[in-house]
Amino acid sequence: MSAAVAPTPTYRRALLAPRRISAGLQHAYIWLWLVLFALPFVTTTLHSLRAPEGGLTLESYRYVFGSFKENLLLSVEVTVATIVLNLFIAIPAAYAIVRHPIPGKRFILSTLNLALYTPGAVMGISLAITYAFLFDIPRTFVGLLGAYVVGTYPLMLVPIIVALRDLPRVYEEAARTLGANRLTTFFRVELPLLGPGISAGILLTFVIVFNEFLVTLFIAGPNTTTAALRVYNLTRTGFLPSTAALAATMQFVSFIIVLVFFKTFGSRYLKGTYLI
Amino acid sequence: MARVRLVEVTKRYGQTVAVDRVSADIAEGEFVTLLGPSGCGKTTTLRMVAGLVEPTEGVILFDDQVVNAIPTHKRNVGLAFQSHALFPHLTVAKNIAFGLSVKRRPKAEIEQRVNELLAMIELEGYGDRMPAQLSGGQQQRVALARMLATDPRVLLFDEPLSALDRNLRDTLKYSILALQRRTKKTAIYVTHDQSEAFAISDRIFVMNKGRVEQAGTQLDIYLRPATEFVANFVGDNNALRGTVVEVHEDSNHRRATIRCGSLTVQAHAPGSIAPGDRVLAFVRPENIEVLQDGASADEPGLIEGAVEQVVFEGPAVRLLVDADGTPLKVTVSGVQRLTLLDAQRKRLRLRLREVSVVRDEAA
Amino acid sequence: MAHPTVTLSTRESVAPSRASLWKRWKGALIGPGLILPAAIVTILFSVIPLIYLVIVSFTEESSFFFNNPVYTTANYSTVFDRYLPHIQTTIRLALLASLVNLVFGYPFAYILVRRVRYRELVRTLMVFPLFGPLYLAFGIRYVLLPNGPLAPVLDFLGINATTLLISEPMTVFGMAMFTFPFMVMNVGTALSNVDPLLEEAAQTLGAKPWQIFTRVLFPLSRSGILAGFLMCFGWNLGVFVVPILLGGTAQQRVLSITLHQKGLSQFDYGLASAMGIVLMALAFGVTWLSLRFSRGALGA
Secondary structure (H helix, E strand, O other): OOOOOOOOOOOOOOOOOHHHHHHHHHHHHHHHHHHHHHHHHHHHHHHHOEOOOOOEOOOOHHHHOOOOHHHHHHHHHHHHHHHHHHHHHHHHHHHHHHHOOOOOHHHHHHHHOHHHHOOHHHHHHHHHHHHHHHHOOOOOHHHHHHHHHHHHHHHHHHHHHHHHHHOOHHHHHHHHHOOOOHHHHHHHHHHHHOHHHHHHHHHHHHHHHHHOOHHHHHHOOHHHOOHHHHHHHHHOOOOOHHHHHHHHHHHHHHHHHHHHHHHHHOOHHHOOOOOO | OOOEEEEEEEEEEOOEEEEEEEEEEEOOOOEEEEEOOOOOOHHHHHHHHHOOOOOOEEEEEEOOEEOOOOOHHHHOEEEEOOOOOOOOOOOHHHHHHHHHHHOOOOHHHHHHHHHHHHHHOOOOOOOOOOHHHOOHHHHHHHHHHHHHHOOOOEEEEEOOOOOOOHHHHHHHHHHHHHHHHHHOOEEEEEEOOHHHHHHHOOEEEEEEOOEEEEEEOHHHHHHOOOOHHHHHHOOOOEEEEEEEEEEEEOOOOEEEEEEEOOEEEEEEOOOOOOOOOEEEEEEOHHHEEEEOOOOOOOOOOOEEEEEEEEEEOOOEEEEEEEEOOEEEEEEEEOHHHHHHOOOOOOEEEEEEOOOEEEEOOOO | OOOOOOOOOHHHHHHHHHHHHHHHHHHHHHHHHHHHHHHHHHHHHHHHHHHHHHHHHOEOOOHHHOOOOOEOOHHHHHHHHOOHHHHHHHHHHHHHHHHHHHHHHHHHHHHHHHOOOOHHHHHHHOOHHHHOHHHHHHHHHHHHOOOOOOHHHHHHOOOOHHHHHOOHHHHHHHHHHHHHHHHHHHHHHHHHOOOHHHHHHHHHOOOOHHHHHHHHHHHHOHHHHHHHHHHHHHHHHOOOHHHHHHOOHHHHOOHHHHHHHHHHHOOOHHHHHHHHHHHHHHHHHHHHHHHHHOOOOOOO
């Protein structure tokens, strides 16, 4: 009955099997970069918390809401104004591009994106010249606004176009058969459904305008110094904890807003745009 | 609640003709189905009735009103889509109320109508749910309620059940029919599924390549196909190519004798068929009788053949019979099928019934 | 049942055509009308300024702003003569940074697409560089300062942080950090379109890892690599703040910085504009190439 039964061969994967080592190294590589991405922000924050006599303090943040308050307020104002204008420009334009036959669409699109491909310094010098010579708006809020709008509304266009293309036509058709005219259909059906795409556009505009300093450097004046430009100006004079505090605040606010967006809508609507 | 007429309606996209001179007169309260393969122009026809597509030529009338120039939102038609097309950002109640609310009806009236419709589709208490929280069948029912809310003149259905699973399709198609019967509204229903078309239509328009091949009742379409396409598209068929030998006419029938190779078959002959015509004779596999041994051997028109293949499909047995070189598909159901399971290579005598004839266009 | 043939009076069949003609006109106008605000903004703040830039680039110093501007092509000969090293530095730095992006970004994108499940986390942390090179350069500079947070670690490793600070490698690294996400985005998109089955098929056919890369992955992701490289290159051509905070005078000889000095400090608008035109020509050339290789988000 019990003939010699060969023992079942066993195999246990070694703890240091080449596959495991390779997988571990790959994850380590990703994490190395993740640390590098966050490192400048983290060290800036640490620097901002450093007290002159050693130890930690929030003292520097008094400047953020003290002498930098005006710059921050200006940044917020001009960012919000840019977002509002961008919405009025980008939503109709996206609608036209996706839903209407326009002769020379390709050419028009690349012209609209002109500012997107222009290096910041070139845009800065050209606007500085034009503002001084033609429009007579050097160093003004309007000047900043024009530069930001032209530079960012094409970025807002992208996610809205993507969302509009993804939106099935049946919703529009259903609304039409139910008696809604074009305008009603747009405001009651399409616009709400484009929400995530529009939010993505708002996010992109915010992140860029809020942190823009290069074009601003060319066209801003003493009364129109945005917070990001203030950071740049301050870095030229030294590395004070108060500068770090302002830079950290700017990044922190930007990051929170990105985070909220990711949590609400995911990153789908940002595919193919500036923010991944 | 309107008579719908299409007069020589054509839709061209550049060089391609999507719909080619389609005419139809659909009576008030009639349920008409446009049946055809994908790309036959049935959906385009429906969308022209809805106003979503503008005809290149031809006229569409609701009662005596030409509606060509009337935009969709003023036509007051109800359209059910392939996907339910419920607005994902609105609740069930707001979806149903949409049509009334864009027409700025008073709130109280809207609420009452919504409740009425929710009761009708047996979804009371579901008003505050979002469409995504409903099952597929419930979603389609809400879509039906939404389309009925504005009391449309015509009901249009664009393959509304194609995205649902089979059981749901079977129950919902009868709900749709019941709904149409209750509201007595004219309905046009587009489908590629013939069992759906047969189950619910007063009349079926079979379409192919943008044209209406045949319009008629289920019986007309099935037993008297007007064209080769209809004969082949609807159900299974045996096609026999042959020549009309003689036409025999009596009080209410016109019968033709057709020679197909070595076989001679008797068929119903439409008026246009005359002796000498090259024709296609069609006989459905289930319209071929297998005669038992006792049957009389000298009946005219009987055919003999050898069984080449027997396939047991449960409710039916399918035979492939070689009748003097002509392959014939035969379907036998009922208890008789069980006697044929070992019929392989045996010779059987067959009686062909309900043979129909169309002119052979290829000849 | 009613018979499907219908006759109709001619009056009824004529009526709709006039209305539909108007509808067609209206339809043709809506599209351009909706795009009008965008067009106006672009013309006012992009097209006109660029035209002015071209004109000013052909005038002497700041003479354009006075009554009788002096037209000359001298600015361009100066740019291609005296400032040729600046053009070279701009291209060199951008090229090096883009190469760093490619070498480090490709494996990053591959691992991200094939192995990593915490992709949302990676995406979230990867937005920090996108807040701009200013904060990056500021942060990196602070890390390397003698009293910075990593000073003890660097001391222990025997690395003299200050020599790293004002150097070309650090400048290139800072630039590369900023554009790293662009490379990952482009290569990642290309790689996620490559079916993993293809790699497994190559593996079962006996291909070694590097052969899988050279024969399968690389050819199939080439368009993404090119698009990513050109995108990084294009952004880095406009580099401004990174050399100021992390580089020495050698790295600060780039077009953006020089044109800012010439224009806003020395009021030589003619020369600054000419530099701007050259820089823009470079950037547009790169963008044009990259749009040809990428399937661009706008498609059109």
